[in-house]
Amino acid sequence: MYVILDHIIFIPSTLFSFIMSSNTATKRVNRGRQRIPFTKVEDETNRKVMFSKRRSGLFKKASELCALTGVDIAIVIFSPANKAYSFGNPNLDVVLNRYFGETDTSQENAANEILRAHHEANMSTLTPLISDMESQIDDQMKSGQAYSDAEICRPHLSDLHLDQLKDLKYHMEELRFQTYEKLKEASKSEMVTTPMGIGGVFVPFSCSGINNDGVGPSGTS
Template sequence: MRKPNGRKKIEIAKIQNQTNLQVTLSKRRAGLFKKASELSTLCGANVAIVAFSPSNKVYACGHPSVESIVDKFIGENPPPETDDPNPIIVAHQNANIDELNKKLNKFERTLERERKHGQALQALRTEPSNEKLSFFDLNILCESLEAADKKVEKLASQLMECGIEFPYKTIGSALAPLRARESTSSVSGEGSSGSGE
C-alpha cells in the first residue's frame, strides 16, 4: 500500500518555468492579501502590501488605504482618521438632508399660512356657536333658516318657470318636491282661474 505524499516541501528558490512562476505568483499573492486583510480585521492593524511582478505590474492591498499607510511610514502626511466617513457618502447625505429641509420649510410655511387663515376666519365669526344659544335664540335662528329656505324655493320656482335650469346641481334632488307642488298648484291655479272667469 502506498502512503499519500501530502504537501511536498518545495525548495525556496526562483522558479525557472515562466508558466509555473505566473501561477505561483497569482496564488501566493491572493493568499498574502487575504492574510493581510485578516490581520487588519482581527487586530485593528494598519496593513499595506505592495508587490511588483517580474513583468513590472504593481499589486497593492492595504487598510485603510495603501497611500495613507505609505505616507505614515514615510512621515510626510499624517493618515486620515479611519473612523471618518466617506466624503462621497457625506455629500450624498447632506444633499438628501438639504432636500428634506426644503420640503419641511415649505410645509411649515403652508401650515402657518393656514393657521393664520383659520384665525382670521374665527375672528370674522360673529354669531355664537349653536351649543351656546339659548332657547329664544334657537327659535330666531330656526325662523331665519325657514325664511331663507322659502326665498330659495321662490327663486328656484321662478327660474324653473322661465325655463332656466337651476344653477346648483347638488340641490336638484331637493327640488323634486317643488316640481310636485308646482304641478299641483298649476292644476289648482287653472281651476281657480277658470272659476274666476
C-alpha cells in the first residue's frame, strides 16, 4: 500500500523495486547482429533470385582468389532448373584433368600455360572494373530508392496551405528565371563562337517564348 500525506506519495521500498524492475524488463535489449539460420527458401521465385545472386557472388570470390593467389579453381553448379554453371581457372578442363589424374602432353601444357597467363591478366584487369561497376549499380539503386521515398513523402498540392503554395510559386518562378538567364548566356556564347561563312546569314538563338509570364526581360518574378 502507499500513503498520501499533503499531496506527497510515500511508496514502500518493495513496491518501488517492483516498479523499477518492471520498467527495466520492458526495455528493448539490443543483441547486436544475429546469425540468420541457413534454411531452404520455400518460395520458388525467391529461391531463383537467391540462386542468381549467390552464384554471381561465389564466382566473383573465386575470381578474386585466383587473382590474389594464382590457384587453380573449378566450380560446377546446377541451378534449381537443372541448368549447369561453371567457373574454372585457367579453365575447367585443365582443373578436372588434374583432379582425375589425367596428364596432358607437353604441347598441351605449353598451351595451358599461355592460356593461364592470358586468363590471369584478364582477371587482374576485369576484377577492379567489375567491383567499380557493382558500386555504381548500388549507388544508382540507392538513388532510385531515395527518389521513390521522396515521391511517396511529397505532399499533394491540394494538401498545401496558402502560404506554402505562395512559397512554392516563388521558387518555381525563380527557377524559371534562372533557366532563362542560362539560355540567354548560351545564345550569346553561340553567337560569338559560331563562324559565319561567306555570304551566310546568322540567326541567333531566341528565348522570346520564356518571358511571357512576368519572368525575363519583360518582367521580374
